[in-house]
Amino acid sequence: GGVLHMMTAMALGAFVGAAFPSAPRVEAMLRGVAVALGVWVVMQYVVLYFFDRVAFEGIIPWAFAVGHVAYGAMLGLTVSLVEERLGVGAGVSP
Numbered sequence: 001g002g003v004l005h006m007m008t009a010m011a012l013g014a015f016v017g018a019a020f021p022s023a024p025r026v027e028a029m030l031r032g033v034a035v036a037l038g039v040w041v042v043m044q045y046v047v048l049y050f051f052d053r054v055a056f057e058g059i060i061p062w063a064f065a066v067g068h069v070a071y072g073a074m075l076g077l078t079v080s081l082v083e084e085r086l087g088v089g090a091g092v093s094p
Contacts (some may be wrong), residue, residue: 009071013037017079022088029076036072040065 017037023031046063048056 013075015072016075017082022083023076023080025080027076028080029073032072032074032076032079033069034072036068036075037065039093040068 010037016032020030020031044061048059048074
């Protein structure tokens with residue numbers, strides 16, 4: 001389950017990095033946090049609630065929310081840094 005979770009997170013992270021336009025670091029980090037929290041809300045309160053009630057009742061929601069915030073912030077920062085290093089994006093002047 002953990003490996004599947006991380007592989008899904010990496011695929012979603014790659015999609016988010018490619019789908020959204022370039023942004024400065026802080027904005028990219030905030031965007032990553034917003035997407036990660038959105039995913040957490042849907043998974044926690046829709047998917048788990050309807051498909052795995054034992055997990056829904058057994059996990060600590062704030063801990064998973066904090067984990068998603070950290071992942072989203074690092075996703076945004078990583079995308080911003082990669083764009084900067086490649087010479088593309090909002091943080092690079094021509």
